[in-house]
Amino acid sequence: MKKEQKKLMTDDCERVYSEVSGKLDVLSGATLLITGGSGFMGSWLCEMVYYMNEIHKMDIRLFVIARDHERFESRLPHVASAKNIEFICTDIRNVSEFPREVNYIIHAAANPDSRFHSSRPFETMSTIAEGTGAVFRAASLVSDLRNIINAGSSAVYSSEPNNREKFSEISPGLPLNSKVSNSFSEANRYSETLCSAARNELRLPIVTIRPFTFCGAYQDIDSPWALNNFINDAMCKRRIRIHGDGETFRSYMYGADLAVWVLIIMLHARSGQIYNVGNSNGFSLREIAEKVASCFQPAPSVLLNTSLTGDINQSTLLPDVTKAEKEFGLKQYTNIDTAIQKTIQWYKNAC
C-alpha cells in the first residue's frame, strides 16, 4: 500500500469516526472476529478497527478469517502486522472453533461478484450455506458472545423492471426459483433462515444486514458495477459509455460509512432484526457518469445509448434505510460527490 493510500484511509476513518465515536465506545477492550476479512467490507472493517486502536487506543482485539493470507497482507500490510490483530487462514466452511475470547462476529465471507456466481454457482452456494452453518456451530461454543452480524445481500429482494421504489426490509422477496442464476440470492435467503434456526436452537444472538451497493478503496476497478466502469473509462482517457439511456438508478455508500454502520448495528441491534445497509439517495447512471467525468481534466464526454441494437434495460436498486437511521441515529457521512472523488483518488494512487 502506498503512502498516499494509507493517508486516504486514515483521513476517511478519522472523518467518519468523529461523527459516531460515542456509539462505538462499547467496543473498547472487546474481541471481534471478521470472516471474509480480505473482501471489500472486511477490509474496511479492519481499517476502522486498526484506526480506533492506533489513534484512540481502544484496545480492540481482532481476529480476521480469510482464505488468502497473501492477498490480505498485500492489501492491508499495516493491519496484518498490527499487534492486536491476528489472521486465521482457512476456508470458512472448515471452521470448527473460534478463539474463546471472541465477543462479536461479523460474518462477511461471501463473494458478491456476479461473474463469480455465474461461473461457480455451486461454490457460491456452498460457501454461503456451509460457511454460515460452520460459523454458527463454532459461535455456539464461545462463552461470552454478544452479537453476530450475518452479512447477507440485497439480492434477496424481488426487483420489478421500471419500478423506482426503494426496498425496505419488508419488501417482497424473490419468487421461489431453483434456477442456477439464482444461486447467490437463494443462498442468501437460506442463510437468513439459518439465522432464525440458529437463534432458536443454538440460542445465538444474530442480526442480519442486507448490503446494497458501495464504492471506495478495496474494490477492484474491474468489478462489474457501473461506477467502476465509468471510472475505468475516464482513467483510460476514454469517453464514458452508457449502454442504455442512463435512466437506471443506483446509489453508492462509501466504504468508511459502511464500516461504522456495520459496527454500530453490531453493537446496538437486537437479535433477530434485519437492516438494509446502503445509501438511499439514488442517482441515474447518467448523473453518476457526469459526476465521474467532472473529476477529470479534461472531462471525458458521456455517451448515452451506445448499444448497437438499441436495447434498453432500466432498473432501480435503492435501499430504504430508514430503520437503521432511526434506530441508531445513522446517516450518510460521505456524500456521493466526495465518495466518487475519494474512490477515484484511491485508484489513481494505486497506479
Next chain:
Amino acid sequence: MSNNKQKILISDSTLRDGNHAVLHQLTEQQIATYCTAANSAGVPIVEVGHGNGLGASSLQVGEAAVDDLTMLTIARKHLKNSRLGIHAIPGFATIERDLKPAINCGVDVFRIAAHCTEADITERHIRFCRMEGKIVFGVLMMSHMVEKEILADEARKMQNYGAEGIILMDSAGNYLPNDVKEKVSFLKENLKVSVGFHSHNNLGMGIANSVAAVEAGAAIIDGCARGFGAGAGNAQLEVLVAVLERMGYNLGIDLYKLLDASDLAERELMEKMPTVGSTSIVSGLSGVFSGYLKPVNRIAKEFDIDPRDLFFELGRQKVVAGQEDRIIEIAAELSNSGKN
C-alpha cells in the same frame, strides 16, 4: 418503412466464415477489395479473420494465407465507417498474443466464442475487452446440441462477464425455424442483453432461420455475401437484407451497393459458390460443425469410406469444432470395421 420495429444489427461474416470455404486462403487483396465494397454499402459490422478466429491458424485447423494482424490492418484501412469485428475462441486466442494486438489494430467489435456448454472459458477474454472499452458479444457455438435452459444458463454467464449481446450459432446448420424461435425467444425472456443468430445453410434454412430469429426478438443477425461460409454456407447476406427490408426493417444498408459487394465477392473471393451438396445435408442432419465439410470429404476419400457415414458417426459421437483430430480417428475406425 416502420420505425417502431426492433433495430436489427447486421454483422457480415464473409471475410471470416468465408475463409473456411477457401481453407483460410483469403488474400490481402481480396480482404481489401471486399472491405471497401462492404464499407461503401454501409454494412454495420464486417468480421475478418481465420475461419476459427484469432490465433487459430495452425496445422490442426488450417494455416491461413495471411496472418491475423495483416488481415486486420488491411481491413481497418478500408473500413472507414463500418465497424471491424473479430471472432475469438479462448484457447486459440490469447489476451496477450491476440486480443491486445487486435485492439491496437483498431478492432471495434469482439465476438468471444465458446462451445455452447463452455461459456466459463470466455470470462477473462470478455472482461479484458470490456475493460478496454470495446464492444463485446458472446457467441455460443453448436447451439443446437443443448436445450434452451442450458443455453440460457451459459448465455447468462457471458452476460454477467460483460457481453453486450449473445449470439447463438447454428454451426452445423441443423436448426429448423421452430427450433430457432423456441431458443431465441427463451433467451430473449431470460437475458438483459440482445440476442443474435448466426445461421448455416445445410438444410436450406439459412434465411428462414434468420427470419425466425428476428421474429422471436433477435437483434443481431449474421450473414455472408453469396452465403460464402463454412460447409453449405451461411444466410446469404444480400438476400437477408432484402428480406428484412421487405419485412419493414430499416437496416441502414444501401441495397444496391450491397448487391454490388456480393457480385464482387462471388467474382473475387470464391473458388465456387456454396451449394447445399449431399454431404452438407448429411452434415446438417447429423449436427456436425459445417467447417468439417472439406476435411471430412478429404479424409473419407483417403480411407475409402462414405463421407455420409463419417458425418453421422461424428454426429453420434458429438464431435465439435476443435476436435479435428477425431475425424481421422473415426474414419480409421469406420474403415477398419468395414474391412472386418
